[in-house]
Amino acid sequence: MPATTPSIPTPDGRSDAFAAYPEEGGTHPGVLLYPDAFGPRPVLWDMARELADHGYYVLVPNVFYLHRPAPVFDLPDHITAEHRPTLFGQIMPLIEAHTTERALSDAGAYLDFLTAQPAVGAGPVAAIGYCMGAVLAMRTATAHPDRVAAVAGFHPGALVTDQPDSPHRRIPDLAAKVHLGLAEGDMTPEAITEISHAFDAAGVDYSCEIYPGTVHGYTMSDTDAFDAAGSGRHWERLLALLESTFKA
Secondary structure, three states: EEEEEEEEOOOEEEEEEEOOOOOOOOOEEEEOOOOOOOOHHHHHHHHHHHHHOOOOOOEOOOOOOOOOOOOOOOOOOOOOOOOOHHHHHHHHHHHHHHHHHHHHHHHHHHHHHHHOOOOOOOOOOOEEOHHHHHHHHHHHHOOOOEHHHHHHHHOOOOOOOOOOOOOHHHHHHHHOEEEEEEOOOOOOHHHHHHHHHHHHHHHHEEEEEEEEEOOOOOOOOOOOOOOHHHHHHHHHHHHHHHEEEEEE
């Protein structure tokens, strides 16, 4: 599967990235894939190649590019519960520095780059994400409703908070189809009810599903949170969403 490592100009510098796309020529629907908190790394690049094999041009940006190129953190080959406290001591300052303002500034740059690629077809793209990446995907879609036609978030971060910039508060601006694949315990019943009411009030075509038996991070095969059944369900839901949006 062809792949490149482009450098994307942003208002704050240049973001390294990974892009995978189908071998055959022509144009393909674009997918902006935001990583989880561990950042871009081989497992995310493999997931991008998997999507590309299904006919999509997939861009995985390094949202922590101001810190260092990907892979941003010195990760073990397999991330266990024992590794997490030390790793999150490194990761949390970067997450806290990645403010809503910076995320939205970068999102515009990523969309500009993605839609300008000759192999990407005209029209809106998809924004998908994992963990904190689900929040970034939602922010991207609500800030650019004319440019994002599908959103998927798996084991998402905080989509419903009491803050003024909580992602769920921008749902009235959303024009995309949405699928949220929650691990058990990702969101409280109250938060699920609140975001569902926001989707309903905005007339959004959405699904919000708890994947049984999963824990946060279930899609990531390089962690002990990985769940084969949950990952398989994630691929089924994601591919169905993309196909219904771009290939129907």
